[in-house]
Amino acid sequence: MASVRVFLSYAHDSPEHSADVRTLWTLLRERGIDARLDLPAAERRTDWPAWMRRQIDRADFVLVIASPEYRRTADGLAERHERRGVRFEAMELVEELYRDHESGTRKIVPVVLPGRTRDDVPRFLRPYSTTYVEVGELSGVGVERLLRLLTDQPSVVGVELGEPPAFGPRLPVATPVPGTPVPGTPTAAPRxxxxxxxxxxxxxxxxxxxxxxxxxxxxxxxxxxxxxxxxxxxxxxxxxxxxxxxxxxxxxxxxxxxxxxxxxxxxxxxxxxxxxxxxxxxxxxxxxxxxxxxxxxxxxxxxxxxxxxxxxxxxxxxxxxxxxxxxxxxxxxxxxxxxxxx
Structure with a gap:
């Protein structure tokens, strides 16, 4: 089975938030998910726009890690000189959704880490009308739901459709024939x-x-x-x-x-x-x-x-x-x- 390639798109809100993202990255890679983020690339000279576009294009899934700064930037509220990387990635993701909304909705997955809420998901990902994945804790147990989604192993599967039951009348019902009086009418004879x-x-x-x-x-x-x-x-x-x-x-x-x-x-x-x-x-x-x-x-x-x-x-x-x-x-x-x- 080929490994699933995943790109983590996130904002550097704080050292604590960045550390949580790195822990998530490690948990995914340890469990067979080819997760990518910017930290290794930052160790060398990198063309960041080309690198970001390449990561998004080649990923099976893009995990958008919800945070106040990611939402503020993606919603267009940050200053022009702030968080250029987040702004660029958000623009590319909007393009994915605009080009093929159904495919983009499957590919782009909002992820809410401990201490965050759906209100930290950027508005273009529609946090109240589409699905997001909540990681309750940064552990193997905590990432199970995310792993099931990435590997297409749902915890709930469909039940095979059976035949509907057939019910007869509780009381016998007579079917009138031509020339036979109908019960309940003024002219009906006793049956x-x-x-x-x-x-x-x-x-x-x-x-x-x-x-x-x-x-x-x-x-x-x-x-x-x-x-x-x-x-x-x-x-x-x-x-x-x-x-x-x-x-x-x-x-x-x-x-x-x-x-x-x-x-x-x-x-x-x-x-x-x-x-x-x-x-x-x-x-x-x-x-x-x-x-x-x-x-x-x-x-x-x-x-x-x-x-x-x-x-x-x-x-x-x-x-x-x-x-x-x-x-x-x-x-x-x-x-x-x-x-x-x-």
Whole structure:
């Protein structure tokens, strides 16, 4: 990994401030950062404007060490004969920002040493609206945040984006069809709940209603993954009320603890509209509205199905307006068991 080159731009406010900058320079170099400042160059005859421009151009980062004198000079408040080096470096840095603001903002990093505040950052670096790095103490621990920035090793990294959850309605909602009164309107007739004694009456009422198991690898007569038979009983309509007029279906189920049921509507091409997860309490279940969306041969197929984990997740994800193709395993023996149980 190539070393990161850094230039320290600072003002000689006082011997104490200069000593702090030198300590920072030493800490960075000891930790693999190719930090540069003016002290070695001052030991020989130097063309300072050329040297400063070269340091800024070649640096990966320029650390502007905040201090009252640096801000006063960069803000144009110093006399013309004062702090020519700081004035020249500040002008070059302003040029960097003006030429490419995004790149310049990444490259030029204000640094606040112990005893200083953001108010010592020169105004052209926008101390209140952009990021600066505060060095709490001149030690290995104190420069960790600065080192992380220079070496692109953030302490906080992003979390992988997951899938948003899908929530069904808390209460079953009926979907009106042409010719069906809408609940809540003055002309709406009372809607019925399926009650009664058997599955055969539901079939006779004009709907294909049956139990199935959605799962790719189990027999239709077993709860997914359990090996325990599931028997789902539908209760018949009151007074011959058509199936499409019921706003929910009710019945009983026997099977393993925790069995999950869904109400789905099958389309002509063997795909499913999820109508909603059924509420199961002990041996009783209640499912959302029967109202059809997709005619199948002049009728519609409404299923109450037991599901495995994968099918439960898939049905939740697509929601009531989606279509889903799932493996459906049914068995004549299972159908016979359900009808006979009814």
């Amino acid at each position: 019925r709940v399926w009650v009664g004694a058997g599955l055969a009456a539901a079939v006779a009422a004009g709907a294909w209603v049956y139990a199935a198991v959605i799962a790719p690898d189990v027999d239709g007569s077993k709860a997914p993954g359990s090996g325990v038979p599931v028997v789902i009983r539908f209760e018949a309509p009151v007074d011959g009320e058509p199936l499409a007029s019921a706003d929910r279906a009710v019945g009983t189920v026997t099977g393993p603890p925790g069995v999950r049921l869904w109400a789905v509507e099958e389309t002509a091409d063997e795909r499913f509209h999820p109508r909603g997860r059924c509420a199961v309490k002990e041996t009783r279940w209640e499912c959302p509205a029967f109202t059809p969306r997709t005619p199948v041969g002049g009728k519609f197929e409404y299923h109450v199905v037991a599901v495995d984990d994968a099918a439960d997740e898939a049905l939740s994800r697509v929601g009531p307006r989606g279509l889903l193709r799932l493996p459906v395993v049914t068995a004549d023996r299972f159908m016979d068991d359900v009808i006979n149980a009814g």
